[in-house]
Amino acid sequence: MTAVGADRRQQLAYVATQAADARLNVEIETEGMTLNIGPQHPATHGTLRLVARLDGEQVVEAEPIMGYMHRGYEKLAEVRTYPQVTTLINRIDWLGSFANEVPFILAAEKLMEVEAPPRAQWIRTVLFELSRIANITLFLGDMAVQLGAITPVFMAFRDREFVLNQIEAVTGGRFHPNFDRIGGVKDDLPKGWIEDTKQAMEKIRDFCDEFEDLVLGNEIFQSRSRGIGIVPPAIGLSYGLSGANIRASGVDWDLRRDGHEALVYDQLDWKVWTHPDGDSFARYWVRLQETREATHMVDQLLDGLPAGPIMAKVPRIIKVPAGEAYAATENPLGEMGYYIVSKGDLVPFRVKIRSASFSNISITPWLLKGVYVPDIITILASLYFILGDIDR
Amino acid sequence: MTQLSSTEIENDVAEAGPQPDKRREAWAGQLAEALDDGFVAHHIIAGSDLWVRVTRDSWTDAAIAARDLLGCQFFDWLSAIDWLPSPYGRDMDAQEDNPQPKAADPMEQGHAGGQTRFQMVVRLYSIAEHLGITIKADLPNDDLRIDSLIQVYAGANWHEREAWEMFGIHFNSHPDLRHIYLPGEFEGNPLRKDFPLLARRVKPWPGIVDVELFPGEESS
Numbered sequence: 001m002t003a004v005g006a007d008r009r010q011q012l013a014y015v016a017t018q019a020a021d022a023r024l025n026v027e028i029e030t031e032g033m034t035l036n037i038g039p040q041h042p043a044t045h046g047t048l049r050l051v052a053r054l055d056g057e058q059v060v061e062a063e064p065i066m067g068y069m070h071r072g073y074e075k076l077a078e079v080r081t082y083p084q085v086t087t088l089i090n091r092i093d094w095l096g097s098f099a100n101e102v103p104f105i106l107a108a109e110k111l112m113e114v115e116a117p118p119r120a121q122w123i124r125t126v127l128f129e130l131s132r133i134a135n136i137t138l139f140l141g142d143m144a145v146q147l148g149a150i151t152p153v154f155m156a157f158r159d160r161e162f163v164l165n166q167i168e169a170v171t172g173g174r175f176h177p178n179f180d181r182i183g184g185v186k187d188d189l190p191k192g193w194i195e196d197t198k199q200a201m202e203k204i205r206d207f208c209d210e211f212e213d214l215v216l217g218n219e220i221f222q223s224r225s226r227g228i229g230i231v232p233p234a235i236g237l238s239y240g241l242s243g244a245n246i247r248a249s250g251v252d253w254d255l256r257r258d259g260h261e262a263l264v265y266d267q268l269d270w271k272v273w274t275h276p277d278g279d280s281f282a283r284y285w286v287r288l289q290e291t292r293e294a295t296h297m298v299d300q301l302l303d304g305l306p307a308g309p310i311m312a313k314v315p316r317i318i319k320v321p322a323g324e325a326y327a328a329t330e331n332p333l334g335e336m337g338y339y340i341v342s343k344g345d346l347v348p349f350r351v352k353i354r355s356a357s358f359s360n361i362s363i364t365p366w367l368l369k370g371v372y373v374p375d376i377i378t379i380l381a382s383l384y385f386i387l388g389d390i391d392r
Numbered sequence: 393m394t395q396l397s398s399t400e401i402e403n404d405v406a407e408a409g410p411q412p413d414k415r416r417e418a419w420a421g422q423l424a425e426a427l428d429d430g431f432v433a434h435h436i437i438a439g440s441d442l443w444v445r446v447t448r449d450s451w452t453d454a455a456i457a458a459r460d461l462l463g464c465q466f467f468d469w470l471s472a473i474d475w476l477p478s479p480y481g482r483d484m485d486a487q488e489d490n491p492q493p494k495a496a497d498p499m500e501q502g503h504a505g506g507q508t509r510f511q512m513v514v515r516l517y518s519i520a521e522h523l524g525i526t527i528k529a530d531l532p533n534d535d536l537r538i539d540s541l542i543q544v545y546a547g548a549n550w551h552e553r554e555a556w557e558m559f560g561i562h563f564n565s566h567p568d569l570r571h572i573y574l575p576g577e578f579e580g581n582p583l584r585k586d587f588p589l590l591a592r593r594v595k596p597w598p599g600i601v602d603v604e605l606f607p608g609e610e611s612s
Contacts, residue, residue, distance in 0.1 A: 067573035074558075075582055078478075079592055110440065237465040237519065239547035251519060253466075258522040260440070324502045326441060326515065326526065328468075339515070339526075341473060341502055352513070354469040362550045391573065 032060065035373070039068045047387055048361075052368065052376065059376065062368035064361060069391040077351040082108055082182060082318050085348065089338075090176040092355055093389040096135035096332040098127045098167065101180040104338045104351075106261050107327035108182050111320045111342055115262060119308045120184035125263045126301045127167065127179065128329070129294045130197075133204055134163045135332035136291045143284055143381040144215045147224050152215055159207040162200040169193055182318055184311035194302045201295040208292040216285060225280040229367055229379035232278065239366070240359030243334025245383060248286045249278035255330035263329070268300050280382035287384070319346055333357050333389055357389035415523060416442040419462055426457040435503040443504040445528045448538055454527050455514065455544040464516035464525060467545035470552060472531075472559045473511045475501050476585040506530050510559060512538055514548075531561065540566040558583035 038049035047068035053061045073092070077085045089104055090097045102124060109115065116124070141156025164174045169190055171177035179186045215221050231241065233249045246253065254272040256265040273289040275282035322344040328337030334356030341350040360383050367379055416436050423444055424431040430450025435443040446454040458464040501511065503526075510531040517524040531538060540563040541548035552563045553572040560581040563569060571578065580587055 067571070067575070070573040072582060075587075075589060079589055234465065235546070238467055238545045240467045240469070240545075242466075253519045260522075322500075322502075324443070324526075326524070335468070337468070339469075339471070339513070343500065350473050352469065352471045354515070358550065359467075359469070359547060362547055366546070 037376070039065075048380075048385070048390065050364075050376070050380070052373075054373065057372050059368050059371050059373065062365060062376065064364055066387075066390050069387050071392065073392045074351055074353055077348055079347060081346045082320060082348065085351070086180060087176075087178050089353070090178055091388055092353070092392055093135070093331065093333055093336070093357070093386045094175055095138055095386060096131035097173075097175055098171070098177045098179060099131040099135075099329070099331045100336065101178070102128055102263070103261070103327045103329045103331075103336055104340075105180045105182055106329070107325045107338045107340045108318075108320055109262070110325040110327055111323050111340060112182065112314070112318075113321075114183050114312050114314055116184045116312055117309045118264075118306045119188075120310045120312075121262060121264050122301055122305050123170075123185050123189060123310065124180060125265065126197075126298055126305075127170065127177070127185075128263065129298050129301070130163050130167055132294050132332045133291055133298075134160055134167065136287050136294075137163070137204065137207065139287055139384050140211055140215070140284070140291065143384070144221065146377050146381040147221055149215065149218070149221065152211065155207065155210070159203055162203050166193065166197045166200050169196070181311070183314035184309070188310050189305075194305070197302060198299060201298050204295045205292060208288060208295075211288060216281075216288065222281060224374070225284060225378055225382065226277075228280045228375050229371070229382060230278045231363065231367065235366070236278075236363065239363040241334070241363060242356055242359065243330065243332075244286045244290060245283055245334060245360050247272065247274045248282035250274055250276040255328060255335055259329060261327055261329055264301070265297075267304070268297050270297050270300075280378050283382040283384070317346070319344060320348070328354065331356055333384065333386060334360055336389075353392050355389045355392055357385035357387075358392070361385045361390055413438045415521065419523070419525060420444060422461050423454065423457055426461055427454055430454065433504045435505075437503075441524065441526065443526045443528065445504040445506065445530070448529050448531060451512065451527075451529045452539045452541060452544060454529075455516070455541050458516045458525060458527065459544060462516075462525065463518045463520050466517040466519055467547040468515035468517050468524065470512070470514040470541065470548055470555065472555050472561055472583075473502075473513060474509060474559060474583065474585045475506065475511060476509050478585045504528055508533050510536060510561065512555075512561070514541065516545075536560060537562045537564055539564045542566060557581070560584065 033054050035052045035054050037052065039047040049065040049068065051063050051065060052059050073088050076088055080088065086101045086104060089100045092100045137156050137160045141153035144152035167177060168174045170193065171179040231245070231249045233251050236246050236249050237251065252272060252274050257272055270293055273286050273293065275286050320342040322342055324341050326337055326339045328335050335354065336356050337354040339352035339354065340348050343349045368376060371379065413436065419442060420434040420436065427446060427450050430447045430453060432445040432447060434445065506528065508530045512529045512531060514527050515524060516527065529538065538561065540552055549568065550572060552566055553569060555561050556563060556569050557571050557574055558581055
C-alpha cells in the first residue's frame with residue numbers, strides 16, 4: 001500500500017465521520033430491482049414463489065405466486081366416494097395429516113346426523129392433538145433455522161419422531177393416517193399405547209422447555225423477530241388470519257373452545273394462549289405455549305378415555321343425504337373447514353376446502369410492504385404455511 | 393381433569409340447543425331489515441347454521457351489514473357453486489365415465505334456494521358471538537358478474553381470484569383479476585360441472601368397489 005493510498009483512505013474515513021456527525025441526508029437513488037425467491041427455496045417449505053420489488057434494502061411490493069403444487073382436490077373430491085375423499089385430503093397439510101380428516105368427517109356426520117360414540121371422539125381428539133404437536137414442533141425448529149440457528153431444527157426432527165411413532169402405532173401411517181371414518185375411527189388403540197404416549201408427552205414437554213430457553217431466550221432470535229411483521233387484529237381478521245397467527249395479535253379465539261364441533265375439548269382443563277404484540281416473536285411464542293398445552297391435553301384425554309364402541313351404526317355403503325353443511329376445526333395451522341354440498345349420492349356434489357394457510361398467506365402483500373429483505377424470511381417463517389395447505 | 397358426569401353433559405346440551413337458534417333468527421331478522429328488498433330467503437338449522445340469500449345487487453351491502461351490524465369481522469372464505477347436474481353421469485360412480493351426455497336432471501339448489509346455475513357463497517364469522525353465517529347470491533346465467541368484496545374484507549382478493557379462475561365469474565372493480573393457481577394460458581374453468589375430468593375419461597376408476605370391514609367384522 002502506497003502512502004497516497006493510505007492518505008486517500010484517511011481522507012475517506014474523515015469524510016465519512018463528518019457526514020455521520022452532520023447527519024447529512026444524502027438521497028441515494030438506487031435502481032429498483034426485482035428479487036425472485038423460489039419456487040425452490042428453503043424458506044418456502046415447498047414451492048411458494050415470492051416476487052419482491054426492492055428499493056435498495058426495502059421491499060416496495062411483494063407478491064406470492066402459488067399453484068406449483070395445485071392438485072385440484074375440490075374437483076377430485078366430486079368424483080370420489082366420501083370414504084375415499086379422506087385419502088386425498090390427508091395430503092393438504094402433510095405435517096399434521098390426521099387433523100385434515102376431522103373437519104371433513106364432522107361435516108359429513110352433520111349431514112348424516114350420525115354421532116360418533118364417545119370413545120371414538122376421544123381417540124379423535126387425542127390424535128388431533130398429536131397431529132398438532134407433530135406439526136408445530138417442526139415449525140419451532142424451522143423458524144429458528146431460517147433465522148440462522150441450525151441446531152433447533154435437528155432437535156425438532158428428533159423429538160417429533162416420538163409423536164410420529166405414536167401416530168404410526170395407532171394408524172399405521174406416519175404421514176397419511178387415513179384413520180378417521182364417518183361414524184367413528186378405524187381401529188382401537190393398541191396395547192401399551194397409552195403409557196408410551198405419556199412418555200412421549202414428557203419428552204415433548206422437555207423439548208418445549210429447552211426451546212423456551214434456547215430459542216425464545218436467544219438475543220439474536222429476539223432482535224430479529226421482535227417488532228417484525230406486526231399484524232393488527234382488525235386487519236388480520238379481515239384477511240381471514242386464524243389460529244396462532246391471530247391469537248398472537250391478541251384475539252382470544254380458538255375453535256377448540258368456541259366452535260360447535262363434536263370433539264371433547266369442553267371436557268378438558270386447558271387454556272387458550274394469546275399474546276398482545278402481534279409480531280413474529282409473538283407468533284412463535286404462542287405456538288410454543290400451544291404445543292406444551294397440547295401435551296397436557298393429551299395426558300388428560302388419555303386419563304379420561306371412556307370405554308365403549310369406536311363405531312356408530314352406519315351403513316356399509318355410505319350415501320349422504322342431500323343438504324349443505326360446513327364444519328371447521330382449529331387445525332395446527334388455523335381454521336380448517338369443509339363446506340360439503342350433497343345431493344344424496346355416493347359422492348359429494350361440491351366440496352369447498354377452507355384451508356388455513358391460503359388465508360394466512362394472503363396477508364403477505366400487505367405485510368411485506370416496506371420491510372427489509374432479511375425480514376421477509378422472518379415474516380414468512382413466522383406466518384407458518386404448508387404449501388399443500390395453500391395449493392390444495 | 394374436569395370430566396363432567398353424563399347427566400351434566402345432557403343438561404348442558406339441552407340448554408345450548410335452542411339458545412343459538414334465537415340468536416340466528418335475530419341475525420336473519422337484522423339482515424332482512426337492513427337489506428329490505430335485497431333479502432330473498434333464509435334457512436336455519438337449529439343449533440347448527442344460518443344461510444341467507446340476497447340479490448346480486450345487495451351482495452356488498454349484505455357483507456357490510458354482516459360486518460357492521462352482526463359483528464362478523466372474520467372473513468372466512470368465498471366461493472361459488474355450480475348447480476348444473478353433471479353431464480357426465482349423476483353419481484360419477486360408474487366404472488367408466490358416461491361419454492355421452494345424458495338428459496340432465498333438473499337443477500336443484502340447496503339451502504335458502506336459488507334460481508340460477510351459479511351461486512356465490514361467502515362465509516363470515518363473528519369472533520365475539522362465535523356464530524357463522526353463509527350468504528349466497530344468485531348470478532344470472534347470461535351475466536356472470538358480481539361486485540367485489542375487497543373494499544369490505546381485504547382478504548376477499550385471493551378468494552375472488554380463485555372463483556374467477558375456477559368458475560369464470562367476473563368481479564366488478566377487482567384490481568387484480570389474474571390466475572392464482574393455474575398457468576396463465578389455461579383455458580376453461582375447471583370447477584364448472586361441464587368441465588370434464590380427463591383423468592377419468594382415459595382410465596377407468598378402480599376404486600368403485602370400496603367397502604371396508606368394520607372393526608371386529610369377519611369377511612364373508
